[in-house]
Amino acid sequence: MTSLHISKSLQDRILDNLAFLYGADRAGPVWDQLAALLDDFARRNPDLGPVAPLTERDAILITYGDQFQDRGPDGIVHAPPIQTLHQLLVRTLDHPVSGVHILPFFPYSSDDGFSIIDYTQVDPALGTWADVRRLGGDVRLMFDAVINHVSRHSEWFQRFLAGDPAYADWFIAFEPDANLDWLPQVTRPRALPLLTPVQTATGEKLVWTTFSDDQIDLNYAHPPVLLKILEILLFYVEQGAEIIRLDAIAYLWKRPGTSCIHLEETHRVVKLMRCVLDAVAPGVILITETNVPHAENISYFGQPLPGGGTDEAQLVYQFPLPPLIMHTLLTGSAVALSEWAGGLALPSQATFFNFAASHDGIGVMPARGLLTEAEIQALVDATRAHGGRVSYKTNTDGSRSVYELNISYFDGLSDPVASEPLATQVARFVASQSIMLSLAGLPGIYVHSLLGSRSWTDGVRQTGHNRTINRQKLDGAALERELADPGSLRHQVFAAYRRLLRARASEPAFHPYGPQQVLSLHPAVFALLRTAPPAASPSTDNREGSNPHRVLCLHNVSDQTQRLDLEAGVELLASPPWRDLLTVQSVAPSGGQLSLPPYGTLWLKA
Numbered sequence: 001m002t003s004l005h006i007s008k009s010l011q012d013r014i015l016d017n018l019a020f021l022y023g024a025d026r027a028g029p030v031w032d033q034l035a036a037l038l039d040d041f042a043r044r045n046p047d048l049g050p051v052a053p054l055t056e057r058d059a060i061l062i063t064y065g066d067q068f069q070d071r072g073p074d075g076i077v078h079a080p081p082i083q084t085l086h087q088l089l090v091r092t093l094d095h096p097v098s099g100v101h102i103l104p105f106f107p108y109s110s111d112d113g114f115s116i117i118d119y120t121q122v123d124p125a126l127g128t129w130a131d132v133r134r135l136g137g138d139v140r141l142m143f144d145a146v147i148n149h150v151s152r153h154s155e156w157f158q159r160f161l162a163g164d165p166a167y168a169d170w171f172i173a174f175e176p177d178a179n180l181d182w183l184p185q186v187t188r189p190r191a192l193p194l195l196t197p198v199q200t201a202t203g204e205k206l207v208w209t210t211f212s213d214d215q216i217d218l219n220y221a222h223p224p225v226l227l228k229i230l231e232i233l234l235f236y237v238e239q240g241a242e243i244i245r246l247d248a249i250a251y252l253w254k255r256p257g258t259s260c261i262h263l264e265e266t267h268r269v270v271k272l273m274r275c276v277l278d279a280v281a282p283g284v285i286l287i288t289e290t291n292v293p294h295a296e297n298i299s300y301f302g303q304p305l306p307g308g309g310t311d312e313a314q315l316v317y318q319f320p321l322p323p324l325i326m327h328t329l330l331t332g333s334a335v336a337l338s339e340w341a342g343g344l345a346l347p348s349q350a351t352f353f354n355f356a357a358s359h360d361g362i363g364v365m366p367a368r369g370l371l372t373e374a375e376i377q378a379l380v381d382a383t384r385a386h387g388g389r390v391s392y393k394t395n396t397d398g399s400r401s402v403y404e405l406n407i408s409y410f411d412g413l414s415d416p417v418a419s420e421p422l423a424t425q426v427a428r429f430v431a432s433q434s435i436m437l438s439l440a441g442l443p444g445i446y447v448h449s450l451l452g453s454r455s456w457t458d459g460v461r462q463t464g465h466n467r468t469i470n471r472q473k474l475d476g477a478a479l480e481r482e483l484a485d486p487g488s489l490r491h492q493v494f495a496a497y498r499r500l501l502r503a504r505a506s507e508p509a510f511h512p513y514g515p516q517q518v519l520s521l522h523p524a525v526f527a528l529l530r531t532a533p534p535a536a537s538p539s540t541d542n543r544e545g546s547n548p549h550r551v552l553c554l555h556n557v558s559d560q561t562q563r564l565d566l567e568a569g570v571e572l573l574a575s576p577p578w579r580d581l582l583t584v585q586s587v588a589p590s591g592g593q594l595s596l597p598p599y600g601t602l603w604l605k606a
């Protein structure tokens with residue numbers, strides 16, 4: 001038994017999850033090993049306090065560790081890229097966000113970092129753990145836990161190949177003549193073989209590879225694998241991680257004869273991870289990355305706990321948002337977005353990770369059921385017309401369907417070769433980001449959105465990978481010159497983005513857990529009323545209009561001026577004139593009506 005105090009209810013949750021995963025007989029011995037791991041962590045970190053809760057001031061930048069290069073005229077990198085990232089955030093960008101999600105910064109062999117060779121080392125080409133911890137002194141840190149699979153070049157897999165008995169069960173392997181009739185039932189995220197032949201010390205085996213032949217899936221049915229991964233998560237906490245992203249978590253547990261996605265065992269592993277963090281690192285947040293339809297996605301919140309919150313992830317990615325916002329701005333209609341957002345419900349003390357772009361493409365699977373097939377095809381057609389690419393997945397019947405759109409989000413909304421004024425394109429893009437920032441949840445901002453990047457088509461030609469189109473690395477000095485030029489695209493986008501972020505951070509109504517109400521004011525306007533939760537505004541009561549922290553967010557998603565009847569606004573915000581948080585100017589309806597210019601945005605407060 002550990003000397004660390006763990007409440008009986010938390011210990012019961014741990015034992016219940018272990019018994020479900022491994023059976024009642026094996027749960028006790030596994031718990032003994034886990035208890036020793038937790039006790040050791042607590043002894044090493046006696047001063048580790050709770051992580052500060054999320055507030056409206058929080059926004060997370062999504063970036064690669066080597067996103068920015070500090071190169072001299074000789075082309076030589078003068079500083080480790082993580083140090084350069086740190087300096088740019090503090091100096092050039094002037095602290096635009098409260099946190100940074102550094103995409104996998106470990107030694108890797110493929111997939112731009114998502115095929116990890118060693119979970120415990122920083123890639124020497126990027127910097128050191130000291131660099132990471134220094135960055136964590138200025139911002140919240142979000143780490144990737146890419147734990148569905150490891151690189152085939154990892155020590156773990158190499159020892160499996162060599163016949164080391166200690167690693168014999170760390171991977172899921174079949175004999176070449178095994179009965180594989182169940183294989184078509186498995187859900188595949190990519191159009192690649194599920195099983196990969198490898199030569200081991202005992203002959204040829206077929207190993208499970210959900211994503212590629214370089215990414216070998218781990219076998220969580222073997223308790224030592226789970227214990228080692230839990231140890232690694234705790235190591236990340238020691239290095240400053242306040243948010244841990246569980247990459248591709250939906251595929252974690254495999255059971256032949258099933259779809260091998262969203263299995264109850266997978267949910268139990270996430271619940272166990274949550275228990276472990278609650279025991280020794282309270283407040284550290286788990287976020288699940290599951291690019292799937294909405295109902296399956298929110299299942300990773302888990303079940304409500306008696307004291308509030310849920311027993312699984314505190315954050316889940318809001319995957320329908322990128323395709324829905326893209327559809328909204330391309331069609332000039334907010335109807336689909338409003339209907340979807342109006343039906344969202346959140347458990348207490350859990351919320352969405354909202355984003356409009358990421359290092360991956362724009363997934364269309366989560367939009368199915370929210371958009372028609374014709375509307376999804378229109379997104380595909382627009383992506384191709386704007387110079388983007390389209391990626392596919394293989395279905396269980398062998399057919400293929402569109403999986404994601406590969407294009408920078410800016411170009412996804414505007415044709416880069418069209419004669420449309422740049423100011424119009426910027427306004428359209430800023431409206432898309434304002435929608436994302438106004439919704440309940442924690443915003444995640446991809447670095448190329450913050451900086452208004454166009455698609456990097458040369459990169460696709462260089463690598464042959466569609467996702468490269470949105471992963472261009474930037475020279476720090478060249479970026480600073482562009483940001484200093486008022487006429488540049490980067491300057492215009494970043495300046496507008498910074499206004500949005502500063503306005504959001506100043507207003508408790510944008511608290512991640514604050515209520516939201518979608519209003520039907522006009523088919524071309526996405527209208528959202530945000531209200532601070534009681535904890536963020538303790539002087540409030542339950543009377544309509546009594547909360548001083550209420551903001552009415554209006555977004556014209558069309559290329560036409562729209563006039564809104566805002567007589568209802570008097571009840572929502574109290575009598576006008578109102579203040580627009582973005583321009584800090586007074587706004588009052590004329591004759592009860594308010595005009596919104598094409599792609600105009602107002603965040604109104606009494």
